[in-house]
Structures are given as structure tokens and as C-alpha cells.
Amino acid sequence: MCDKTKLTEDIETTDLSYYFCNNQSGFYNYIAQYAASSSVEDDSKPLRVHKVENIINCIYSPNKPWSFYNAVLDTNICQILQESHHEHDADRIIQQILSFASQYRCPIRCPVKLTALDTFRLLRRHGFLELPVESDAYQYVDFYHLERELKQIDLSSEITISELDDATQNDCFEKKSEWGRVLCESFGVPNLKIYQLFYSDVWSRVTVGPTTPIRMFAATIDSRIVGGCHVSFSNGVACLFNVVTLKAYRGKGIGKALSLQAMICAKEAGYRYMILQGSEMGLQVYRKLGFKAIHPCKLMIKLSTVAWYFKILEMILDAIGIVRLQNLMKSIKKSSKFILLIFAVIISIIIARMLM
Incomplete structure (x- = not known):
């Protein structure tokens, strides 16, 4: 486990969305280690990463506007520029970020800390729009004060929940590739065939297992993946991402079982807080598991x-x-x-x- 700074003290819930965004940046950066190149010309990998002016980190998915991985990975750009004595370069750096987005023909998103008003105004000045975010979309659980016992639910005997591990499973590459297809279908991504290939390519490259910063759980029926999720450990907290179940298999408790497995995993790893950004469909499940709403970060986007x-x-x-x-x-x-x-x-x- 690479995260040595687990957040164990009490914290204002208004700050937890900031920890989520920082964890998400760590999540994307870990993916980029395996699935991204830093060169415009190198197209052997599906993603690109750039540290603009050696200060601001960004990830892009060339020609893939519906990719999750089109984002500025810093939530308070102006503060970072000020700390590095580059506050007068803010406009030029944003223009450089947007030039990459234009070159790669994809939108670029940027989460913004609620108190980062200078960053919000800077992005607005450069044509970024604020995406609507449901007030209860961000949820957290504090394992120190969780009233319910964490134990796995009983599922149909045909359903198996297991962790993927590149170090011990010979078929892990194929399962991660299959997971990419399940992810697209579950989220209803447009141009399904194109994006299934894209996400399969991305995730088949990423190393996962019990000792990696990203842990990956899959739900299978007859050895076929029908759902899954990721748990990311970084920046002091655990975050739950991509809890999905294929439509034909919903209503069987798979999403709840995956979420519980992720919670058990995080608690056993010594984390106090787990945070997620949930869909309307999943929020009722998360509330029953003990999650509570927190204020979301602002989410800005520049359209392409x-x-x-x-x-x-x-x-x-x-x-x-x-x-x-x-x-x-x-x-x-x-x-x-x-x-x-x-x-x-x-x-x-x-x-x-x-x-x-």
C-alpha cells in the first residue's frame, strides 16, 4: 500500500469532497502510469498525460469525448501557481491546457475546491462551464462511527465476488479487458463498440491487486463478469469508483455486495473515511450502508x-x-x-x- 498518510482525525465534512477530488487525481495518475504516454506523437497507448509548464497535471483521451479521463488533476490551480510563483502565468497555462484539449479533440474537466474562488473565476474567464451536480451526489462513511456491522450479504450461489490480482491470476489480463466492456455497457456510453475497445485497452494495462493503490473487485456468473468496482487508496482516504452491474443482472444485490466488499477492504486497510460520487440509482443503497451526503466540489468543463x-x-x-x-x-x-x-x-x- 503506497498511501502512508491515512486521515484518522476528525474533519469537517465540507473538506471531504476536496479529499475525494485529490484521491481521484491519484486514481487517474495511477492509471496513467500504465495506459498513458507523455508525447503527442506517441499513439501506442490510449491516454496522454501532460504536466503543463511543469506545474499543472492533466490527462487526455485523444478523440474520446465520452472518456472519464479528460481532466485537470489539480483542484486549486491558482493556489498552486501562487505557491510556485507563477500566478502571473495563469492565463497562459490555461491556454496551454486548452490547446492540448483542442489538439486531442476532447473536452477537459476540472474539479474546483469550493473555497477556490480565484480558480473558479479563472476558468470561467476562459469559457469553462459549471456542470450541475446533485447536492447529495458525494457521499462518505466514517468507519469510526459506523453503527452497522460490516459483513457480506448472501447472494445467489451462481454469483461470485472476487478480487482481481495480476500477481497470482493468469487470466487477470482477460478479466480486466472484459471489465472495460462491462463498464461501458453499464454506464450506457454512446458508440458502445468503440468505447468498449478503448476502456478494455486502458484497464487491461493497469496492474491491480491487494498491494496496489487501486484494488479491483469483480462479480461473475459462470466465469463471466457482470459487474465490478474499484477502490482507490491515496491522499489519506479510500474512494469507491465505478460500481456497476450489467442491466440484465440488476436487482440481485450485486451492487450492494460489491460496495460492501469495498468497504470491508478499506476498513481492514486501516482507513477511517471512504468517499464516493454516486448515481441517483445507487444513492439509496449507499444510504442504507451508512453513507452520508457531503457538499460537492464544483465541476467545470470546457467543451470541444x-x-x-x-x-x-x-x-x-x-x-x-x-x-x-x-x-x-x-x-x-x-x-x-x-x-x-x-x-x-x-x-x-x-x-x-x-x-x-
């Missing part, structure tokens, strides 16, 4: 394609429950490219005004 304007608006409409307008969006998306472009411009104006 017209399609992303539709995605952002759909997320906003979903957050306020306007189903009819969502359906209208889907019908408009089938219209001509000219109408698509005009509508995208209108959307950008609406969003900009909403976020002012």
Missing part, C-alpha cells in the same frame, strides 16, 4: 464539440426534472446539422446566463 452542449443541457434538465424538454432535445438532435449548430449556440447562451 457541439454534442457536449446537448449533454450538458440534458444534465441540467435532468437535475430539475423536465422530462418533456429532454425528449424534445433528443428529437432535435436528429435534425439537420445546420439546425443542430443553431440550437447549440442558443444552448450555450442559455447556459452562460444560468451560470452568471
Whole structure:
């Protein structure tokens, strides 16, 4: 285990989302060790990492706008620039970050600490939009004060929950590759075949096991992966990522069993706090497991394609429950490219005004 600074003291819950974002950066950085190159020309790996001006860390997925791995990995850019005496270079550094995003034809996201107002204003000045985040999307559990006993639930005899381990399992490469396909299908990623290949390529390269900073659990039926999750240990906390179950196998307790296995793993490793960002579908399960809501970080995004304007608006409409307008969006998306472009411009104006 590489994390030597486990957070054991009491902490304000308002700070936990910041720890989550830092852990997520560690999660992406670990993936990048195996699946990313630092060269624009080297296309042998699916991801790219850049330390812009040797200060700000970024990860990109060339030509993959629906990848999770398009992000600035620092949550308080202005503070970092100030500490490194580069505060006057802020605009130039943001422009460099965006130039890579343009070159790789992908959006770039940036989580921002709630108190990092200078960073928020800097990103807004360069055209970043604030993504809507549900108020209870970020959840945490404090194992020191967890009232329920942590023990695995009974599942159907055909379902097995196990940890993947490159060091001891000869078929681990194939299972990680299969996991990439399950991840895409579970999240409903567009262009499924393309992105299944992409995520399979990424995860088949990443080393996992009981002694690595990322631990990976899979749910199998007849040796076929039907679900899974990741636990990331870094920056003092444990974080739960990518809890998924294929649609055909939902309702069998698999997601709950995976989450419990991750919680048991984190507690046994000596962590006090586990944090996650949950979907609406999973929040009820997490609450029953003892998780509580915390204030989310701001999530900023710079869009690279017209399609992303539709995605952002759909997320906003979903957050306020306007189903009819969502359906209208889907019908408009089938219209001509000219109408698509005009509508995208209108959307950008609406969003900009909403976020002012």
C-alpha cells in the first residue's frame, strides 16, 4: 500500500469532497502510469498525460469525448501557481491546457475546491462551464462511527465476488479487458463498440491487486463478469469508483455486495473515511450502508464539440426534472446539422446566463 498518510482525525465534512477530488487525481495518475504516454506523437497507448509548464497535471483521451479521463488533476490551480510563483502565468497555462484539449479533440474537466474562488473565476474567464451536480451526489462513511456491522450479504450461489490480482491470476489480463466492456455497457456510453475497445485497452494495462493503490473487485456468473468496482487508496482516504452491474443482472444485490466488499477492504486497510460520487440509482443503497451526503466540489468543463452542449443541457434538465424538454432535445438532435449548430449556440447562451 503506497498511501502512508491515512486521515484518522476528525474533519469537517465540507473538506471531504476536496479529499475525494485529490484521491481521484491519484486514481487517474495511477492509471496513467500504465495506459498513458507523455508525447503527442506517441499513439501506442490510449491516454496522454501532460504536466503543463511543469506545474499543472492533466490527462487526455485523444478523440474520446465520452472518456472519464479528460481532466485537470489539480483542484486549486491558482493556489498552486501562487505557491510556485507563477500566478502571473495563469492565463497562459490555461491556454496551454486548452490547446492540448483542442489538439486531442476532447473536452477537459476540472474539479474546483469550493473555497477556490480565484480558480473558479479563472476558468470561467476562459469559457469553462459549471456542470450541475446533485447536492447529495458525494457521499462518505466514517468507519469510526459506523453503527452497522460490516459483513457480506448472501447472494445467489451462481454469483461470485472476487478480487482481481495480476500477481497470482493468469487470466487477470482477460478479466480486466472484459471489465472495460462491462463498464461501458453499464454506464450506457454512446458508440458502445468503440468505447468498449478503448476502456478494455486502458484497464487491461493497469496492474491491480491487494498491494496496489487501486484494488479491483469483480462479480461473475459462470466465469463471466457482470459487474465490478474499484477502490482507490491515496491522499489519506479510500474512494469507491465505478460500481456497476450489467442491466440484465440488476436487482440481485450485486451492487450492494460489491460496495460492501469495498468497504470491508478499506476498513481492514486501516482507513477511517471512504468517499464516493454516486448515481441517483445507487444513492439509496449507499444510504442504507451508512453513507452520508457531503457538499460537492464544483465541476467545470470546457467543451470541444457541439454534442457536449446537448449533454450538458440534458444534465441540467435532468437535475430539475423536465422530462418533456429532454425528449424534445433528443428529437432535435436528429435534425439537420445546420439546425443542430443553431440550437447549440442558443444552448450555450442559455447556459452562460444560468451560470452568471
